[in-house]
Amino acid sequence: MKLVGSGGVVKSVNNDILSQYYTEHKILEAPRHLNYIPTVNCCFKKEPLIEIGGFNTNFSFAGGEDTDLCLRLRKRGYYFAKESRSIVFHDFSNNFIDFCKMWIRYGKGTQLAIINSQRRL
Numbered sequence: 001m002k003l004v005g006s007g008g009v010v011k012s013v014n015n016d017i018l019s020q021y022y023t024e025h026k027i028l029e030a031p032r033h034l035n036y037i038p039t040v041n042c043c044f045k046k047e048p049l050i051e052i053g054g055f056n057t058n059f060s061f062a063g064g065e066d067t068d069l070c071l072r073l074r075k076r077g078y079y080f081a082k083e084s085r086s087i088v089f090h091d092f093s094n095n096f097i098d099f100c101k102m103w104i105r106y107g108k109g110t111q112l113a114i115i116n117s118q119r120r121l
Contacts, residue, residue: 004078005044006030007037008086016094028090030082036070037080041088048078056116063102064109071117 007030012019022028028040037044052072059065070080093099 001077001079002048003045003081004048004073005037005042006081006083006086008041008083008088010038010041011087011089013089013091014094016092018094018096018099019092022090022092030080035074036067039066039069040090041086042066043083043086048073048076052076059109059112061105061109063105063107064111064113067110068113068116071113075117 010023010026010028012023028038030037030042049069052069054069055065056068059068093102
């Protein structure tokens with residue numbers, strides 16, 4: 001396997017309860033098992049992205065496009081790393097309705113990424 005990219009730490013600009021939730025649970029950070037890298041804080045090698053055609057433009061909303069990209073890279077034999085010195089400060093919405101809509105988008109997007117991945121088998 002070849003290293004293709006890394007993901008870092010995401011901290012919040014704000015200190016409201018929803019921002020604390022995102023930060024505490026590392027919602028926008030690379031998961032421990034590194035199956036994918038959330039693109040809020042990441043770095044990829046250019047050539048492999050070109051090789052797979054970049055982001056899938058069929059995603060009409062934010063959520064799942066990064067999962068789809070990473071699943072396609074993993075199928076080509078690439079892996080990801082975590083770089084804890086890479087820190088991004090994100091401005092999370094403190095609106096609960098926005099929070100719920102985001103989780104719905106992430107769920108739909110992840111489902112679409114998995115379906116797309118299975119079609120390519």
